Amino acid sequence: MINGERTIQRPLRWGMIGGGRTGQVGYKHRTGALRDGTYQLVAGAFDLDAERGRDFGTNLGVSGERCYATYQALIAGETAREDGVDVVSIATPNFTHYEITKACLEAGIHVICEKPLFFTVAECDEIAALAASKNLIVGVTYGYTGHPLVRQMAAMVAKGMLGEIRIVDMQYTHGFNAGDDTDASEAQVWRTNPATAGATFVLGDIGTHLYYLSEVVLPELKVEKLLCDRKAFIPSRAPLEDHATVLMHYDNGARARIWVSSVNAGNMGSQRYRFVGAKASLEWSDSHPDQLIYEVQGEPCRILHRGMAYLEEDSLALDRMGALHTEGLGDSWSNIYLWIAEAIDAKMRGDEAFLSTHRYPDLKAGTEGVRWLENCVRSAEAGAAWVDFA
Known part of the structure; x- marks a missing residue:
């Protein structure tokens, strides 16, 4: 601790x-x-x-x-x-x-x-x-990725508690850009300008969080190909996107879906991660960062709570508050x-x-995030075509 x-x-x-x-x-x-x-x-x-x-x-x-x-x-x-x-x-x-x-x-x-x-x-x-x-x-x-239960998921996958990974489903969405950019803040304006933001908006701004967390939990799986479909629902943001879906194929045959959007009207901002194996599944959300849903096929659903002695040491080592007290994003950033x-x-x-x-x-993690973005843009600009991950 x-x-x-x-x-x-x-x-x-x-x-x-x-x-x-x-x-x-x-x-x-x-x-x-x-x-x-x-x-x-x-x-x-x-x-x-x-x-x-x-x-x-x-x-x-x-x-x-x-x-x-x-x-x-x-x-x-x-x-x-x-x-x-x-x-x-x-x-x-x-x-x-x-x-x-x-x-x-x-x-x-x-x-x-x-x-x-x-x-x-x-x-x-x-x-x-x-x-x-x-x-x-x-x-x-x-x-x-400093949340203790992220390391808990990684440890459970490494121990084979889920079996071979088959499905990865992740989303990070909010609705704060559902309207147009009239009176947009200075911080918002640069994020939708290709000259200052780069080739993406929500894929780079929030999608890279999803991709990196999946790498932490599934370090042995490698993406072989992906398909990216993206759209600017607010036309002034084009050619950058405010909504995107990415499908990915992994080298073990697993399939993944990523949904990122800043036009999910009414949504206050949420991330959800679900990792599905042959034997069991894990689901975690930053909206409830102290709880991890563990579902074994044929058994009752379990909710694992941060800070409890039954968790893996990798998770317990990151705990700051103890099981009776909630942790949040500040704790994760501190880690x-x-x-x-x-x-x-x-x-x-x-x-x-x-x-x-x-x-x-580290720098390698940042590089892999940029590599993912390059492949997403390449796929989207080819008409949402499948591309080999390069």
Whole structure:
């Protein structure tokens, strides 16, 4: 169980690029990072509006001299200090991820980046080579996979409790974009612009969460081919989609369906995952993150509860509140940030043995998300045709 005891040598000196007052995700990053004493927020380039960013940063307790106008100024200022940042989080629009990540790595700074990571697999491969040459960590904030019951599902699949996996059914939908984009927020506008969001909207914004979680639960299964059908129900969002369905074939013969949508009118936002094997099924939703439905063919349905002694050790090790108290998204983000801090700490100490078994959403995970998006776009642009997963 996680109880707040320090698991690394010292708190990492941490900076933020983006995540300011008008951003949608900055507080999630700070909630995750500052929970366990593994990070200390010491610097930031929080906002394109330098004065607003400085005002915001000082209200967070960051020294005014370390509230920078640009990410370039942050890199220059922090690398000139003996106590400069060890790691930065990038919480900026998609089109900036690659250039900022590259600049930070070249300066010797570890990176934690929002998803989708970059626009192309080629960019991911280039950054992977750079990170390896600099001996640096790149983590990706797939923030839902820190829930303890996600690791419980992975452990049960690994033990063969479901039998051979046959069916995977996942959805992440909400209705907050069911209307047009009149008076849309700044954060919404860039997400529906191909120049700033990339080749997808909801597939990249929320669909990659589904795909990565499925990789955590089913690490041995590989996608062989997929079909993506996508549509912009609000025409001004085209060529990007606000609704999509993806069908996938796995190498063991299993079939998968993914539904992502931001026009599911009335829906407040929900994820649902169902993994069906030859003997049993598991179902989990972020709406009820403390409960896992376990159904064995021919037996009564069981509801497993987070924090109970009958769960696998992988799940219990992530528990924070105990079985009587509910956990939420902030707890999951805290686990993600803790895992990345432990990876950075190990890399700084040269502990490759630890890193060889340590699990966290890393650069490879981010790359596979981008690969999935590339294949989805290729299929959709071919008229929702089946394409070999490449």
